[in-house]
Amino acid sequence: MIIIDLQSRIPIYEQIKEQVIKLVNCGVYKPGEQLPSIRALSKELKLNVNTVKRAFIELEADGVVYSLQGRGVFVSETAINNTKVHDDAIRNLEIAVNSAVSKGISREEIDTLLNSIFKEGEKDDRN
Amino acid sequence: MIIIDLQSRIPIYEQIKEQVIKLVNCGVYKPGEQLPSIRALSKELKLNVNTVKRAFIELEADGVVYSLQGRGVFVSETAINNTKVHDDAIRNLEIAVNSAVSKGISREEIDTLLNSIFKEGEKDDRN
Amino acid sequence: MIIIDLQSRIPIYEQIKEQVIKLVNCGVYKPGEQLPSIRALSKELKLNVNTVKRAFIELEADGVVYSLQGRGVFVSETAINNTKVHDDAIRNLEIAVNSAVSKGISREEIDTLLNSIFKEGEKDDRN
Amino acid sequence: MIIIDLQSRIPIYEQIKEQVIKLVNCGVYKPGEQLPSIRALSKELKLNVNTVKRAFIELEADGVVYSLQGRGVFVSETAINNTKVHDDAIRNLEIAVNSAVSKGISREEIDTLLNSIFKEGEKDDRN
């Protein structure tokens, strides 16, 4: 379910975080539901346990999951429509847009990009 | 002319790169024109020379500036509408948008953000 | 009678211990009286037998209950006003208060908290 | 400045967190000021770098410090009167008090404890 790009400059634990959030937002994992164990996940993704653990520590701090010793990791009730995740996403997007604008990217180009991204998304939804 | 935010998590050399590109795109520096020397700039910004040097090495690799041994750094003819800068900006923006979307940000929210950013930009242009 | 919060980060066996002590202090179970068997309790609470067993082993070590081979678990005579339980509680509270104070919590805030907790308690007593 | 109790059941990184917060609240470290490097601290406390790092990751997530690659760790502007730290402290205290009460600790005993703790604090202030 989770795909890691080892070549990416985005840290692996960030990639895990992002994809877990995505899976929760897509409804693959629902609040209260148990997630795969960090050991199972680290084995599946061929990563060190600590790398996966790091992702889950941050997901827990962000209120997306909670972990119970000896029992496992579960999706928290506040996972969907999570304010911290939302606000972070908006802030990052703002920085990225400002950076693009200062490099000469026009509003038209951004709209074209958005159209192609959201068109792509609709296709996925049909599946 | 260049403002560095020491508290930002964006590397200082990236901030320098970005602002030089911005100044060129705004027409403050024109192709062929000489830029402040690395030493002058590092003194003015109170930064380590190596940090400024790194920014200029990368700007040269991107085709934004060229340096002439013993004479200084100049804005290259390919600085405006530079393909590499443009493509990098688009690629980064695409990643940021996809990340935001996967965290539940809607098209409407992105448009609202864009409107506020471009409104802000117009105000600046009047100055 | 015993309510377990599976979502709490307090270990389940600690929750069992705490609630047995509470029930004894409230007079629900009196010294000499027999407690529900470990198996019955684990079935009722839908918990692993080992988890309940661990709670009772520790309660026995603390002098709150005693178990008779093949007959069951009973409230010990030293259960109420038990020194070890009392001292542990005081020690834990001291640690918690010191921790709060070092994080900038004032005496006033603590008093407000205490008032609301003891007010709540009185209401419960009326039931 | 920081004292670690290796015997304590409180994780070392939590002890570091707590003491850094305390030092900031006491005014030993002020907003904007640089903290000792994680390497220097780990050497001084004879701990692994990662243990200290873990403490700082959480302090950063809580808005108490911020770290800049290649530069160091600094006290953030939101460190004092930090809502997250404050709310966590209150919540923990509430849990501790409720636990003590259920073990038969009376309001009088709690007040006695508070008096002795705050009396102790005043003595420290005079130094």
Add this chain to the structure above:
DNA sequence: GTGGTCTAGACCACT
């Protein structure tokens, strides 16, 4: 020099 990421592996606590 600074912090940031990742691995390998140990040991403990809880169910």
Add this chain to the structure above:
DNA sequence: GTGGTCTAGACCACC
């Protein structure tokens, strides 16, 4: 079995 903590040590990025 689960997660939680800690160590030792490597390699990278930034200043």
